[in-house]
Amino acid sequence: MTYDDYIDGKPAVITAALTGGVHGKEAHPDLPETPAEIAAAAAACEEAGASVLHLHARRDNGERAFSTERFQEIADAVREATDDAVLQHSTGGTAAPDALRHEPLRTDPAPEMASLDMGPLNRYDRLTSENTRELVSSLHAEMKERGIKPELEVFNDGHLNESLAILDELDDPPYLNFLFGGGTTSPPHPRNLVNRVEALPEGVEFNVIGFGPHQLPMTTQSLLLGGHVRVGLEDNRYYEKGELATNEQLVARAARIAEELGRPVATPDQTRKLLGLRGR
Amino acid sequence: MDETCQHLSYREEGDGKSFDTARAFCTVTESFVQPMRADVCNARYDLDPAADCEFYVDPESEAAEDEDADRGGDGAE
Numbered sequence A: 001m002t003y004d005d006y007i008d009g010k011p012a013v014i015t016a017a018l019t020g021g022v023h024g025k026e027a028h029p030d031l032p033e034t035p036a037e038i039a040a041a042a043a044a045c046e047e048a049g050a051s052v053l054h055l056h057a058r059r060d061n062g063e064r065a066f067s068t069e070r071f072q073e074i075a076d077a078v079r080e081a082t083d084d085a086v087l088q089h090s091t092g093g094t095a096a097p098d099a100l101r102h103e104p105l106r107t108d109p110a111p112e113m114a115s116l117d118m119g120p121l122n123r124y125d126r127l128t129s130e131n132t133r134e135l136v137s138s139l140h141a142e143m144k145e146r147g148i149k150p151e152l153e154v155f156n157d158g159h160l161n162e163s164l165a166i167l168d169e170l171d172d173p174p175y176l177n178f179l180f181g182g183g184t185t186s187p188p189h190p191r192n193l194v195n196r197v198e199a200l201p202e203g204v205e206f207n208v209i210g211f212g213p214h215q216l217p218m219t220t221q222s223l224l225l226g227g228h229v230r231v232g233l234e235d236n237r238y239y240e241k242g243e244l245a246t247n248e249q250l251v252a253r254a255a256r257i258a259e260e261l262g263r264p265v266a267t268p269d270q271t272r273k274l275l276g277l278r279g280r
Numbered sequence B: 001m002d003e004t005c006q007h008l009s010y011r012e013e014g015d016g017k018s019f020d021t022a023r024a025f026c027t028v029t030e031s032f033v034q035p036m037r038a039d040v041c042n043a044r045y046d047l048d049p050a051a052d053c054e055f056y057v058d059p060e061s062e063a064a065e066d067e068d069a070d071r072g073g074d075g076a077e
Helices: A003-007 A035-048 A068-081 A098-106 A132-146 A158-166 A191-200 A210-226 A245-258 A268-275 B035-041 B057-071
Strands: A013-018 A053-054 A086-089 A112-119 A121-123 A125-129 A149-154 A175-180 A206-210 A226-230 A238-240 B009-016 B015-024
Touching: A003 A210, A013 A035, A013 A245, A035 A053, A035 A068, A035 A245, A053 A068, A068 A086, A068 A098, A086 A268, A098 A132, A112 A132, A132 A149, A149 A158, A158 B015, A175 A191, A191 A206, A191 A210, A206 A210, A210 A226, A226 A245, A238 A245, B015 B035
Parallel strands: A013 A053, A013 A226, A053 A086, A086 A112, A112 A149, A149 A175, A175 A206, A206 A226
Antiparallel strands: A121 A125, B009 B015
């Protein structure tokens, strides 16, 4: 993806990250946690322009879950509530054992996409998500076996190195997701995204996440550079300073910006063709 | 490794919020706990509340402080 793609009006894929695994209703009273709440948010986001739905699983009390059974319950509810959107399961998770990290890949049918953290990152003051190369490789191997497209989570430049090193192992087109925020994510500045994009070989598709107040500017810049975007309450709880958002509002805003900038919002069918997905 | 955090309770109300299902509540910070932090509270995945939580307070030292306060002492004996 390049600036030329922007000029050519390449469709922009909008991913909605509905709930995540870090915060919950204690941080946002309407953040979806139950299968029914996640499904309702998914339907609203699809209607607003999201063609990919990034899913995490929660227990009834809002705490994180990784089991295939819970992902199955949520995926079934989301499929029932949506028309044609692509489901993308998260395999991320601080400290969760490697075996559990594979479980979101084992629903029936398998998700069309799954996230793949490309290396370690810190959480809070004392937690680290290790994401060893061994784990990354084993998750990727299972994704290949099940026809699941990996979205490579590039939290920082080290993760970009790791991603470029395995480009030959990836099915076309490789799909990288650049994250910008605090801690061990990349410093959220436009020049850092430009540098990232310039480092990509031809034929690589990229997506951009900006955490918190960086969601809006990084979304806009990604669209200008021919990239795709992820928005939603997992990454940003506010529509603007002091005003809590809904998932649907964040997707609708991204869709409006894309259209205004001359990037048509990709339909699920266009997304599948663009990213080489298996189909629902 | 420690068991579930001794400062963890599950509550439906507190911190100015209420929930239909009881959620993890930290009695040290007097606030509900983020889902990812609840893994630490519950010592899941080999996490240890004493080592992995930045809010953890050793119950024994807490008890000693309470005892000092009851005696009116400042602990500098």
